[in-house]
Amino acid sequence: MKIKNIHIIINPAAGRGETILPVINASLKEAGIKWEATITHQTGDATRLAKAAVQEGVDLLAVYGGDGTLREAISGLIGSDIPLFILPGGSANVMATELGIPGNLKDACLLLGRGALVTKIIDVGQFDTHYFITRISLGFEADVVKNTHRRDKNKIGIFAYFFSTLAALKKIKKTVYHLKIDGQEHKIQGLTCIITNTGNLGFSQISFDKHIDVSDGLLDVIVVRKANLNLFKLMAITLFKRERPDNLELVEHWQGKSISVSSSSKQTIQCDGELLKTASLKIKIIPGAIKILVPENKDSAQ
Numbered sequence: 001m002k003i004k005n006i007h008i009i010i011n012p013a014a015g016r017g018e019t020i021l022p023v024i025n026a027s028l029k030e031a032g033i034k035w036e037a038t039i040t041h042q043t044g045d046a047t048r049l050a051k052a053a054v055q056e057g058v059d060l061l062a063v064y065g066g067d068g069t070l071r072e073a074i075s076g077l078i079g080s081d082i083p084l085f086i087l088p089g090g091s092a093n094v095m096a097t098e099l100g101i102p103g104n105l106k107d108a109c110l111l112l113g114r115g116a117l118v119t120k121i122i123d124v125g126q127f128d129t130h131y132f133i134t135r136i137s138l139g140f141e142a143d144v145v146k147n148t149h150r151r152d153k154n155k156i157g158i159f160a161y162f163f164s165t166l167a168a169l170k171k172i173k174k175t176v177y178h179l180k181i182d183g184q185e186h187k188i189q190g191l192t193c194i195i196t197n198t199g200n201l202g203f204s205q206i207s208f209d210k211h212i213d214v215s216d217g218l219l220d221v222i223v224v225r226k227a228n229l230n231l232f233k234l235m236a237i238t239l240f241k242r243e244r245p246d247n248l249e250l251v252e253h254w255q256g257k258s259i260s261v262s263s264s265s266k267q268t269i270q271c272d273g274e275l276l277k278t279a280s281l282k283i284k285i286i287p288g289a290i291k292i293l294v295p296e297n298k299d300s301a302q
């Protein structure tokens with residue numbers, strides 16, 4: 001597809017501390033693409049800037065940042081026909097990874113310059129008046145995100161997440177989740193509940209379940225019931241085979257369009273990497289909410 005006019009929203013605090021503008025300029029100038037950029041300074045800016053770009057009427061909105069910046073931009077883009085492109089700039093770029101978009105800025109810019117892209121229509125999650133693009137989690141998984149400080153993210157990138165996992169494991173506590181999925185009630189004990197749009201956790205393209213699809217109009221609800229040696233074995237098998245074998249004693253999995261969740265004891269809750277101060281959530285999926293440009297050939301973009 002031919003793109004002539006791009007607006008780029010840049011989050012300069014996204015976490016990598018890398019050179020941004022010369023890299024973008026080199027690829028896009030050579031490709032004859034006209035581009036302009038605006039910078040975010042605080043929460044909410046990417047939504048506002050995306051709305052302004054929609055009004056201006058550009059061919060494409062690109063976002064440099066992590067999943068948080070992306071979520072904000074998408075909030076300003078929903079309802080328009082303008083496609084989005086992700087220039088991965090965060091320490092964990094879950095949505096970019098999910099869609100096979102190259103993990104570094106230069107490769108993503110070259111891909112954009114070459115125009116070897118196709119449109120993929122993806123779902124977006126919603127709770128209250130907010131949107132989310134990757135996942136909402138309660139408990140253990142949210143503690144992992146919480147314990148990964150921006151300082152660590154800058155220094156050691158995704159490895160910070162693994163260190164956080166170790167810290168969170170020491171403090172692990174079970175609770176009872178009260179779930180209502182498309183009208184069906186479930187009461188289940190576990191240590192984390194994940195309501196997800198995407199299948200990967202941002203480290204690699206390996207999905208924790210290959211049936212999770214960002215375009216199927218469904219959210220996936222996963223409850224991990226226990227953390228023991230068998231869970232680590234299950235994870236190892238999943239990574240090796242790229243498919244998670246059923247083990248309902250350890251992991252429960254549902255799909256649905258409308259989900260409410262609360263826990264019997266207070267837990268950390270995160271959404272796209274940001275902490276939420278709420279005790280219960282009503283979540284739904286907006287099928288086909290946004291268009292994102294992805295590599296024509298997902299495998300060749302790695």
Ligand SMILES: [Mg+2]
Pocket residue numbers: 123196197212213214215216217218219220
């Ligand atoms: Mg889905």
